[in-house]
Amino acid sequence: MKIRNITFSPGFAAFYFDDQSAIKAGAKQDGFTYLGEAATDGFEQIRQRGESISILLELENGQIAEGDCSAVQYSGAAGRDPLFTAARFIPYLQAHVAPLLIGRDIDCFRETAAFFDTLEVEGTRLHTAIRYGLSQALLDAAAKATGRLKVEVICAEYDLPLITEPLAxxxxxxxxxxxxxxxxxxxxxxxxxxxxxxxxxxxxxxxxxxxxxxxxxxxxxxxxxxxxxxxxxxxxxxxxxxxxxxxxxxxxxxxxxxxxxxxxxxxxxxxxxxxxxxxxxxxxxxxxxxxxxxxxxxxxxxxxxxxxxxxxxxxxxxxxxxxxxxxxxxxxxxxxxxxxxxxxxxxxxxxxxxxxxxxxxxxxxxxxxxxxxxxxxxxxxxxxxxxxxxxxxxxxxxxxxxxxxxxxxxxxxxx
Structure with missing residues (x-):
């Protein structure tokens, strides 16, 4: 099964990006927001809205596989990738990632995910949020292409037992x-x-x-x-x-x-x-x-x-x-x-x-x-x-x- 088309959609994450350095340094809360100047590169304010980008892969059978690019609340802290925003990264995805996806076979999740995880654009790997969302879409695509649950795809590709017990x-x-x-x-x-x-x-x-x-x-x-x-x-x-x-x-x-x-x-x-x-x-x-x-x-x-x-x-x-x-x-x-x-x-x-x-x-x-x-x-x-x-x-x-x-x-x- 191949990817026929791809769409990127801006969205909200379920919480907010917080400047951890400013908060740990004693920034005061004002209602739900914080007072003071941001201390981490990329932040416009100490607390700002969380954003996501949906990657929507249209498959040859007409089904749509979904994945959401998102980044952690404390982006840019403790060695993590910088702030992730839709306005900055949708054009990047359209220019550098979409051409590599259209026409690609997606029956195997593991190999395709590994390819994009190590892909470099102008000497730099894709932002972790992009690799995260794209891998979700590729996993969903492999499942929909083969008529399986996502957990079944993973167990099959990694030779893991299917255990039907709840998780903690x-x-x-x-x-x-x-x-x-x-x-x-x-x-x-x-x-x-x-x-x-x-x-x-x-x-x-x-x-x-x-x-x-x-x-x-x-x-x-x-x-x-x-x-x-x-x-x-x-x-x-x-x-x-x-x-x-x-x-x-x-x-x-x-x-x-x-x-x-x-x-x-x-x-x-x-x-x-x-x-x-x-x-x-x-x-x-x-x-x-x-x-x-x-x-x-x-x-x-x-x-x-x-x-x-x-x-x-x-x-x-x-x-x-x-x-x-x-x-x-x-x-x-x-x-x-x-x-x-x-x-x-x-x-x-x-x-x-x-x-x-x-x-x-x-x-x-x-x-x-x-x-x-x-x-x-x-x-x-x-x-x-x-x-x-x-x-x-x-x-x-x-x-x-x-x-x-x-x-x-x-x-x-x-x-």
Whole structure:
């Protein structure tokens, strides 16, 4: 099956682009926006609308395959690609990508995705958002060309078993870190609440006191609302390196503080994402490793989750090989083509490191559904509920896609 035509459509992502450097430096919130000047190249303001580009491939059989180019909320930070806007990149796609797609055979996802993932235009690879959206469209095209679900395409091409069991889902609260917890418990999400602890003064506390109080509240709230003790979600909190800021990136002091949080989190398992930011990939690997060792020396079971500076498949491999963390967030838009996410999850599992297939609130329904199929094929330990920060909307998109696929696969197996 070949591609007959291609259309690009501008769209909105489900959240916003945020200038992480400005926010961590203390930018004040004004309603939903932030006051002050942007600090990261490409940003016109600290918070600006999230954008996407839909890639629509018309196949020879008349079907339309879809993929959405989108980029993470904190674009341009920690080694990531710069801000992604439709006005800038639709002309680029029309000039450099469309001619290579029309007439191309798309029956095999893996080979075609790999071609575009390594393609260079004037010596530079395509923006990660483009590689991400294009791979979604190519996966959808391969599925529609062969009459299969996307998860079936991946399992066939990577020789993976089709497993008809639900995935563990991870809810993110955004700044509604209290009300969203109630929603997550009612829907029995497997891990919660993310928390968005991205500012010392307002969310962590100058000595970490605000987060300590929050963890105590969180533990009590789950126990109050849950129907019975069989519901034991993992507490997974992303702190964006802010703990390192208040303890001068000292591994021992960070570990001591995490042990305090662990006691407050009992009886639930605690994972902390991005406890510190060393400012470089090499520094981050070393610092996370030191924090992990310090926790082990204290007999702590707190799990360290890598995020910042772990942006590509090669980065994931390096973090895993360094044994510097217990879990890696595989942030799907940052890895570009979905085949990199597939290989990253499989590599983590082969080395005994937990894989968290994440992403960003700043994606779309199309990209989130494509990622569910990747996760159902590769079986990471947890999968982010996305897009958006409202939780319910993302839960509907991710959970329903998962359950639709499970129902269809089970029906086919029974038949």
């Amino acid at each position: 889902l991870f809810g993110q609260s955004g700044d509604d870190r209290y009300g969203a917890v109630d929603k997550m418990v009612l829907k029995r999400v497997d891990a919660l609440p993310h928390g968005l602890i991205n500012n010392v003064q307002t969310k962590l506390g100058e000595n970490g006191g605000k987060l300590k109080e929050y963890v105590t509240w969180l533990t009590g709230r789950i126990q109050t609302l849950r129907p019975d003790a069989s519901y034991t979600p993992e507490l997974h909190i992303d702190v964006y390196g802010t703990i390192g800021l208040i303890f001068d990136n000292d591994p021992a002091r960070i570990a001591d503080y995490l042990c305090v949080l662990e006691r407050r989190a009992a009886p639930f398992q605690l994972s902390i994402e991005g406890p510190a930011d060393a400012g470089s990939k090499e520094g981050q690997i070393a610092l996370l490793g030191q924090i992990k060792s310090a926790l082990a020396a204290r007999g702590s079971s707190v799990r360290i989750v890598a995020d910042e500076w772990c942006n590509t498949l090669e980065d994931v491999i390096d973090f895993v090989d360094a044994d510097c963390c217990d879990m890696v967030q595989i942030k799907t838009p940052d890895l570009g083509s979905l085949h990199n996410t597939i290989e990253a999850v499989l590599y983590c599992k082969s080395k005994g490191v937990a894989a968290y297939q994440g992403g960003t609130c700043n994606e779309t329904d199309i990209s989130a559904r494509a990622c569910v199929n990747v996760a159902q094929a590769t079986r990471p330990e947890r999968v982010l509920v996305k897009p958006g920060m409202g939780f319910d909307e993302g839960m509907t998109i991710v959970a329903n896609e998962m359950h639709r696929n499970l129902a269809l696969l089970s029906a086919r197996k029974a038949a």
